[in-house]
Amino acid sequence: MKFDLCVIGAGPGGYVAAIRAAQLGLKVGIVEANHLGGICLNWGCIPTKALLKSAEVNHLLHNLDSFGFSAEKIGFDFTKVIERSRVVSKRLSSGIAGLMKKNKIEVINGFAKFLDPHRIVVSEMSPGSSYLGGSGGRVSAAMGVHKEIEASYFIIATGARARVIPGMEPDAENIWTYREAMIPKALPKSLLVVGSGAIGSEFASFYRNMGAEVTLIEMAENILPVEDEEISKIARKSFERQGIKVVTSAALKSLKKGKTSVAATVEVGGKAEEITAEKVIMAVGIVANVENLGLEKLKLKLDKGRIVANGYLETAEPNIFAIGDVVGAPWLAHKASHEGVIAAEKIASKLGKYDAKKIHPIKIENIPGCTYSMPQIASVGLTEKKALAAGKKIKVGRFSFVANGKAIAAGETEGLIKVIFDEKTGELLGAHLIGAEVTEMIQGYVIAKQAELTEEDLMHTIFAHPTMSEMMHEAVLDAYGKVIHS
Numbered sequence: 001m002k003f004d005l006c007v008i009g010a011g012p013g014g015y016v017a018a019i020r021a022a023q024l025g026l027k028v029g030i031v032e033a034n035h036l037g038g039i040c041l042n043w044g045c046i047p048t049k050a051l052l053k054s055a056e057v058n059h060l061l062h063n064l065d066s067f068g069f070s071a072e073k074i075g076f077d078f079t080k081v082i083e084r085s086r087v088v089s090k091r092l093s094s095g096i097a098g099l100m101k102k103n104k105i106e107v108i109n110g111f112a113k114f115l116d117p118h119r120i121v122v123s124e125m126s127p128g129s130s131y132l133g134g135s136g137g138r139v140s141a142a143m144g145v146h147k148e149i150e151a152s153y154f155i156i157a158t159g160a161r162a163r164v165i166p167g168m169e170p171d172a173e174n175i176w177t178y179r180e181a182m183i184p185k186a187l188p189k190s191l192l193v194v195g196s197g198a199i200g201s202e203f204a205s206f207y208r209n210m211g212a213e214v215t216l217i218e219m220a221e222n223i224l225p226v227e228d229e230e231i232s233k234i235a236r237k238s239f240e241r242q243g244i245k246v247v248t249s250a251a252l253k254s255l256k257k258g259k260t261s262v263a264a265t266v267e268v269g270g271k272a273e274e275i276t277a278e279k280v281i282m283a284v285g286i287v288a289n290v291e292n293l294g295l296e297k298l299k300l301k302l303d304k305g306r307i308v309a310n311g312y313l314e315t316a317e318p319n320i321f322a323i324g325d326v327v328g329a330p331w332l333a334h335k336a337s338h339e340g341v342i343a344a345e346k347i348a349s350k351l352g353k354y355d356a357k358k359i360h361p362i363k364i365e366n367i368p369g370c371t372y373s374m375p376q377i378a379s380v381g382l383t384e385k386k387a388l389a390a391g392k393k394i395k396v397g398r399f400s401f402v403a404n405g406k407a408i409a410a411g412e413t414e415g416l417i418k419v420i421f422d423e424k425t426g427e428l429l430g431a432h433l434i435g436a437e438v439t440e441m442i443q444g445y446v447i448a449k450q451a452e453l454t455e456e457d458l459m460h461t462i463f464a465h466p467t468m469s470e471m472m473h474e475a476v477l478d479a480y481g482k483v484i485h486s
């Protein structure tokens, strides 16, 4: 088999790269060891959002009174809740198969390994086996049917997997990674979530709103440590109000497995504490899938276990590009897919099929980050602390959900919108949101940032009434002493 471009890994990075390259007239193949759609569609973004929707419904059903309703015998079938999320995943993953067919992209099932910069060998996976990433993956389960593929260009889009702390390895029974946490057999009575990044906070939120006793521990001083401190503090208060026990500056020292529970020893402020829970979710970061790929045969470089790539996703091996989680933070599906487009266009330009001048390198500072917990959190750009650390003189505006008509009507009065501008230039440096629907609203600020709009442009923009997005306007006005409704 011979292609202009062969993509390795069909997550959001890989399949988007393949589609864009096919649109530009390249002959494209894509190798996938597990299932189309990668982590995002099968074990990440999509199934978690389906689960969180169920948790939101449960929450609403228990708060009907405030809307003038009542209902008796409110209950749920947990198996059905889980099943629904799997059905949603499957539907989207099958959709990717349709897109591959439509774009005449050849899908090769199996695990790819480089022989040299222009050739890979693909080992077919045996039926029922799945590749879980890295040395923990069942690569040895490959059936031994090998296909050799030649391509002018390759894109490595092999993603990442859950980080494992030695001595605290997941056992699929009581110590879970996100995978087991997504397909539990039953709702645990109690749960310890280790790590309060987006994944940990979303699971804490899901399980708490379904009725589990949840403890969330975080090594940093604040939960959601990459977010603006003010927003993290609001999130903590809200989680605690919902009954989540939050412990910060907490270092997990050990996990001791019992028959039906796990005892965690956690060091907080120099003192050891024991937390016992039926299940533990380890959400302590992710590791790039770079093993067993034959990378030692290539010139490309690794840094802290990730493939080094420039803003155009080029590696040190001239015909090999790398995108998505395998090249590092932020580990987000929309970053992976955008990098896929850039890499595909760059390759097409090298083959004379696209104008290189039209290609822009990835701008990490313009990538939004969203956490779909209750409340939701969304941000783009610099936090207040980082803006100040960068020596910027700033103007900060805030607007609270409690003063917005649509939020009050929707019963969603908890939340804040915070914007940070460069005092000198009016550049929007960062936007930090917490509350209902903020994962949809953030896009307004992302467009403003990408288009390099200033505070003046945003102030002159008319926002529809009544909408929650009016708060985005008010927060900008607040930064310049012109706020109306507060």
Ligand SMILES: Cc1cc2nc3c(=O)[nH]c(=O)nc-3n(C[C@H](O)[C@H](O)[C@H](O)COP(=O)(O)OP(=O)(O)OC[C@H]3O[C@@H](n4cnc5c(N)ncnc54)[C@H](O)[C@@H]3O)c2cc1C
Pocket: 008, 009, 010, 011, 012, 013, 014, 031, 032, 033, 034, 035, 036, 037, 038, 039, 040, 041, 043, 044, 045, 046, 048, 110, 111, 112, 113, 131, 157, 158, 159, 160, 178, 199, 289, 292, 293, 323, 324, 325, 326, 331, 332, 333, 334, 335, 336, 370, 372
């Ligand atoms: C629980 C959870 C929730 C998340 N929620 C969100 C969210 O809400 N929003 C968001 O933006 N991001 C979210 N993410 C992150 C998101 O899933 C990843 O950033 C995204 O999937 C990365 O895309 P990718 O294409 O780089 O890799 P992946 O999606 O990891 O895909 C890589 C693919 O490569 C395949 N592969 C690996 N090695 C080989 C090989 N040698 N040969 C062939 N195939 C191979 C794998 O089987 C896999 O299918 C979440 C992640 C998790 C775990």
